[in-house]
Amino acid sequence: MPTPADIGAGRRNRGDRAWAAGITFLGACVLVVAGVIVLEIWGVARPALRELGLWSFLVSSDWDPVSGSFGALPFVYGTLVTSAVAMLVALPIGVGLALFLSEMGPRQLRPPVSFAIETLAAIPSVIYGLWGLFVLVPWLRGTVEPFLGRRLGFLPLFSGPPIGLGYLAGGLILAMMILPTISSVTLEVLKTVPPPLREGALALGATRWEAIRLAVLPYSRAGIFGAALLGLGRALGETMAVTMVIGNSPQIRASLFAAGYSLPAVIANEFAEATGALHTGALAGLALVLFGITLLLNGLARLLVRAVARGPARAAA
Amino acid sequence: MRSLKLRRMRNHAWTVLCGLAVLAAMVPLASLLWLVVSQGVSGLSLTFFTSRPAPVGEPGGGVGNAIAGSFTIVGLACLLGLPVGIGAGVFLAERGNGRFGDAVRFTCEVLSGVPSIVIGIVAYGLVVLPMKRFSALAGAVALAILMVPGLARSTEEFVRLVPGALREASLALGVAQWKTSLRIVLRTALPGIVTASLLAIARAAGETAPLLFTSLNNQYWNFQPDQPTASLTVQIFNYAVSPYDDWHKKAWSAALVLLLLVGLLNVVARFAARSRLQGVR
Numbered sequence: 375m376p377t378p379a380d381i382g383a384g385r386r387n388r389g390d391r392a393w394a395a396g397i398t399f400l401g402a403c404v405l406v407v408a409g410v411i412v413l414e415i416w417g418v419a420r421p422a423l424r425e426l427g428l429w430s431f432l433v434s435s436d437w438d439p440v441s442g443s444f445g446a447l448p449f450v451y452g453t454l455v456t457s458a459v460a461m462l463v464a465l466p467i468g469v470g471l472a473l474f475l476s477e478m479g480p481r482q483l484r485p486p487v488s489f490a491i492e493t494l495a496a497i498p499s500v501i502y503g504l505w506g507l508f509v510l511v512p513w514l515r516g517t518v519e520p521f522l523g524r525r526l527g528f529l530p531l532f533s534g535p536p537i538g539l540g541y542l543a544g545g546l547i548l549a550m551m552i553l554p555t556i557s558s559v560t561l562e563v564l565k566t567v568p569p570p571l572r573e574g575a576l577a578l579g580a581t582r583w584e585a586i587r588l589a590v591l592p593y594s595r596a597g598i599f600g601a602a603l604l605g606l607g608r609a610l611g612e613t614m615a616v617t618m619v620i621g622n623s624p625q626i627r628a629s630l631f632a633a634g635y636s637l638p639a640v641i642a643n644e645f646a647e648a649t650g651a652l653h654t655g656a657l658a659g660l661a662l663v664l665f666g667i668t669l670l671l672n673g674l675a676r677l678l679v680r681a682v683a684r685g686p687a688r689a690a691a
Numbered sequence: 692m693r694s695l696k697l698r699r700m701r702n703h704a705w706t707v708l709c710g711l712a713v714l715a716a717m718v719p720l721a722s723l724l725w726l727v728v729s730q731g732v733s734g735l736s737l738t739f740f741t742s743r744p745a746p747v748g749e750p751g752g753g754v755g756n757a758i759a760g761s762f763t764i765v766g767l768a769c770l771l772g773l774p775v776g777i778g779a780g781v782f783l784a785e786r787g788n789g790r791f792g793d794a795v796r797f798t799c800e801v802l803s804g805v806p807s808i809v810i811g812i813v814a815y816g817l818v819v820l821p822m823k824r825f826s827a828l829a830g831a832v833a834l835a836i837l838m839v840p841g842l843a844r845s846t847e848e849f850v851r852l853v854p855g856a857l858r859e860a861s862l863a864l865g866v867a868q869w870k871t872s873l874r875i876v877l878r879t880a881l882p883g884i885v886t887a888s889l890l891a892i893a894r895a896a897g898e899t900a901p902l903l904f905t906s907l908n909n910q911y912w913n914f915q916p917d918q919p920t921a922s923l924t925v926q927i928f929n930y931a932v933s934p935y936d937d938w939h940k941k942a943w944s945a946a947l948v949l950l951l952l953v954g955l956l957n958v959v960a961r962f963a964a965r966s967r968l969q970g971v972r
Contacts, residue, residue: 393869397785400778401795404843407775407836408798414816415809470712478706479713487713494720496957498897500924501946504931505723508939550719557716581702604804611806613900614924618932638808638900645812646825646904661812665805672804676797 411665419662422655431659437624437640439649444656446663448624452541452634453664456616457609459545459630460552465602467549468556476564477572477586488561495554503618506547511538511619514546519631530628539621542630547615552605559604559679563597564590596678603675607668613638637664724950731947734940740948744910744926747935754945756912760921764830764906765896767916772835772842772895773888779839780846780884785872787847796847802840810836811901819905827913827920830906834895842891849883850876886964893956897949899924923949 423431426444434445471491475484515538526532567590575585591598621633622643637660648654738753745752783796814833819825853876861871877884899922907919908929923945930942 387867389867389869393872394786397778397782398791400775401782401787401792403775404779404795404798404802404839407839408802410817411802411805411810411813411836414813418812418816418820467712467715470709471716474706474709474713478709483713487717490717490720492957493724494716496893496897496953497723498899498924498949498953500897500899500927500931501723501727501950504927504942504946505726507931509722509726553716581698583702583705584698586705607804611804611808613806613808614928618928638806641808641812642900642903645815646907658812658816661809665809668804668806668809669801672801675804676800 415658415662415665419655419658422652423659423662425652426656426659431656432663435626439644439653439656442652444652444659446637446660448626449635449637449640449660450663451626452544452620452636452639453610455541455630455634456544456548456620456636457606459542460548460609461602461606463546463549464553464556464605468553468601468605469560469598471553471557472560472564473586473590476561477590478582488558491554491557494550495558499551499612499614500618502547502551503615506543506615506619510547511543514538514543518542523631531630534627534629534631536631537621537633539619540629540631540633541620541627544616544620544634544636545630547619548609548612551612551615552608555608556601556605559601560594560598563594563601563679566597567593596681600675600678603671603678607671607675610671611638611664611668613642617642637661727943727946727950730940730943732944734944735947739941739944743912744941747933747937752941754921754923754926754941754948756909757921757923757926757945758948759912759914760827760906760909761896761923763914763916763920764827764902764922765834765892767827767831768834768838768895769888769892771831772838772891775835776839776842776891777846777884777888779843780887781850781872781877783843783847784850785876796844799840799843803844806900807833807837807898808900811903811905814901814905822917824917825905825907825919826917827906828916830902830920830922831916833901833905834898837898837901838891838895841894842887845887845890846880846884849887850880852883853879882963886960889956889960889963893953893960896956897924897953899928903928923952 422444431444432446432450434443435447436443436445437448438444471487475487515536519532519536519538519542522532523534523536571589571593572585575589576582580588616636617639620636620639622635622639623633624635624640625632627634641657641661641664645654645657648657736753738751739755740753740758741755742751742753743756744754779795779799783792783799786792787796810833813836814829818829818832822829857875857879858871861875862868866875902922902925906922906925908925909919909921913920927942927945927949930938930945933939
């Protein structure tokens, strides 16, 4: 069968060829950009990594630019802890919200809440940081952390003085920022559940919740997992809001109340005023670590979501 | 077998829990919007928009140069990023069915997840190091790289929405392919592409992290692309983390301005998308 590209191939003129070459070139630009990204970070980071040694850079927990010791561990730890807190908070809320909108609540609720979710996604992260710094942090310091400390203070997680700034604040602000990602992707995934599955369960006498648990959730599990990974990818790389509330102190503490640091935050704070090539290179090394983690996660998440999106289409065909 | 009563109660309990999740998502949003408006609105005045920052303790002063700087940086980013993003999207829609197209598409998806701070370092290595100077251009390069992947994907979707019959009708009339693509397909998809571009611009305008060490900041007016340039977002950050109450106030006001700008772009983008739907019908 002749495709549109073949029609008139005999007298394909210069314009067609130029057009095809032009847009193919612009498409190729994307690949070039990807290559440049990898090369540039590697280029900035390489001298420092060579001098420090990749392994000792990754496992050292000492970060002191003045004495020239650079270890990535406190930042990796901070990034992982804040992201974990964010996932623990945002995943149940995001999935619950999506379930309520698509399966339980009144239909009229859907447009306004969807609009609100889109608004959440559109707010610049520096504004989240501003709100976190002047609203969330005082609230944590005055109310939440003293309360948790009184009730659960025997756990190392909730010990120490309530200073507000710290892992908990970073995690909560991240939760707010990844909520739109998780809930909107979950909503999309729930849309792909074939109605007969749900209807079958309901017809057999299942309650709404039982239909969700027995029919809807098993079908959409992989997709929700993909949504969670996309959210996690965003949480790991989020910079400004975390920088403003995490306390900016390169240490590893078990308590969520303690001040910490995250990979993007230290780059944001120190890169412009880095003292010498080694410092700059070490920060670029941190960026490389961050880049690697998010690349892995995002690739995985996209493949999962894609597989789910294709599933029902294949079943229908 | 559990009793029906117990199962019903369970059902209600989960419904209430999920309802609470909706509430838990809405309360912080409402709080954020309310505070930005209520804290920010008192600081807005004509001088806030037209003058440059004043030293601590001095009355007056504003973010005029930061607003102008944001426009400069985002404008430059558009010059670099929009053609590549839209072009790549058109490529994906028109000739992106092969293996090469798949590679480009997957690269776009993966790139859209790369943290913006990492892109900042790329622009630093690409522009700041060779020029030996922080500049608006470096910031623009970072924002442009951030714009491309998302824009390409949404442009592709909008171009693919154009009915095949339109293209075939044009080709059947003997119009050359490139003319069909440009004048028929792209013109039909234009409102959608405008929407996608506006959303990409809105996102870029709200970015802070990649600007911190590319365009840096500037206390003065600057319109030269090879000089450090102030931006609204970096200014908000600097004001917010400063120890002065006076500057915190300014941060809220600047945040309100930024929020209005980004909101306006989003609203216009939605409007364009709506007129697209009517056009297809």
